[in-house]
Amino acid sequence: MTEETESEPLPGIAQAAFAEVEARQARRRRLLAVVGLPLAAAVGVSLWVWKPWQSVELPESACWSTVTRTDLEPAAGDDGKAVVTEKGDPAGGKQEPWCGVHWDTWHGRTLLSVGVERPDRAAFDAARLGGPAQATQGDHPPRSLALGQGITAWIHPDASVDLLYQCDYPGHAEDHFRRVRVTGTTGSGAGVDSLRRSHVDVAWRTAQQAIAGEHCQGLGLVDAPPTVPAR
Missing domain, CATH: 1.20.5 (Single alpha-helices involved in coiled-coils or other helix-helix interfaces)
Incomplete structure (x- = not known):
C-alpha cells in the first residue's frame, strides 16, 4: 500500500x-x-x-573607334557582356563596312549597329527624301541634323540616324552614293531619348572617317557633332 x-x-x-x-x-x-x-x-x-552575380562588361572603344563606352551605356542592361563584330573599315574606302555591338545573352540583343552603305541612285534619293515625307506623320516626326555642306541627315523617332552624301572625286565610279546608318536598342530602364545623343555622335565620327578615307570632294562635314533636336 x-x-x-x-x-x-x-x-x-x-x-x-x-x-x-x-x-x-x-x-x-x-x-x-x-x-x-x-x-x-x-x-x-x-x-x-548588391548583386554580386551581376556584371556589365562594355568595351572602352569599338567599331573603328567611333563608339565609346559612354555611347553604349544607355543601351546596356543590368547584366551581360558586349561582343563586337566588325566588317571592313570606313576609312578603307572599300566594300560596305559594318559593325555591331551585341549583348552576350540568350536573346543576343543588339546594343548598337553602324554601317556605311552604298545604295543605288533610287535608294539614295528615297532615303534622302524620306525625312521630309515622314516629317508630317506621327507625334514624334524625324528631325533634320545640321551636319554640313552636301550632307543630309535625319534622326528618327526610334533614335536611328541616317546620314547621306555623295562622294565625288576625279575618276570615281558611279557608285558614289553613301548612307551612314546607326541603329540601336535601349537597356533596362532607359528611354529612346537616351540614345539620341550617342547615335548622332557615332554617325558623325563614322562619316568623318569614311569621307576622309575616300577623299570625297565638295563636302563640308561640320567639325563637331551637331546639337540634337528635341523630339
Missing part, C-alpha cells in the same frame, strides 16, 4: 516537466522569430542593393 501511495504523484510530476519543456521551446521559437525577421529583411535588402 505504501508503494502504491508513493507512486501516485509520479504521472503528475512527469506531466509538469513535459509542460515546462514545451513552454521553453515555445519561448525559444518566439525569440528566433523576432530575431529572424529583421535579419531576413536585412539580407533581402542587401541582396537587392
Whole structure:
C-alpha cells in the first residue's frame, strides 16, 4: 500500500516537466522569430542593393573607334557582356563596312549597329527624301541634323540616324552614293531619348572617317557633332 501511495504523484510530476519543456521551446521559437525577421529583411535588402552575380562588361572603344563606352551605356542592361563584330573599315574606302555591338545573352540583343552603305541612285534619293515625307506623320516626326555642306541627315523617332552624301572625286565610279546608318536598342530602364545623343555622335565620327578615307570632294562635314533636336 505504501508503494502504491508513493507512486501516485509520479504521472503528475512527469506531466509538469513535459509542460515546462514545451513552454521553453515555445519561448525559444518566439525569440528566433523576432530575431529572424529583421535579419531576413536585412539580407533581402542587401541582396537587392548588391548583386554580386551581376556584371556589365562594355568595351572602352569599338567599331573603328567611333563608339565609346559612354555611347553604349544607355543601351546596356543590368547584366551581360558586349561582343563586337566588325566588317571592313570606313576609312578603307572599300566594300560596305559594318559593325555591331551585341549583348552576350540568350536573346543576343543588339546594343548598337553602324554601317556605311552604298545604295543605288533610287535608294539614295528615297532615303534622302524620306525625312521630309515622314516629317508630317506621327507625334514624334524625324528631325533634320545640321551636319554640313552636301550632307543630309535625319534622326528618327526610334533614335536611328541616317546620314547621306555623295562622294565625288576625279575618276570615281558611279557608285558614289553613301548612307551612314546607326541603329540601336535601349537597356533596362532607359528611354529612346537616351540614345539620341550617342547615335548622332557615332554617325558623325563614322562619316568623318569614311569621307576622309575616300577623299570625297565638295563636302563640308561640320567639325563637331551637331546639337540634337528635341523630339
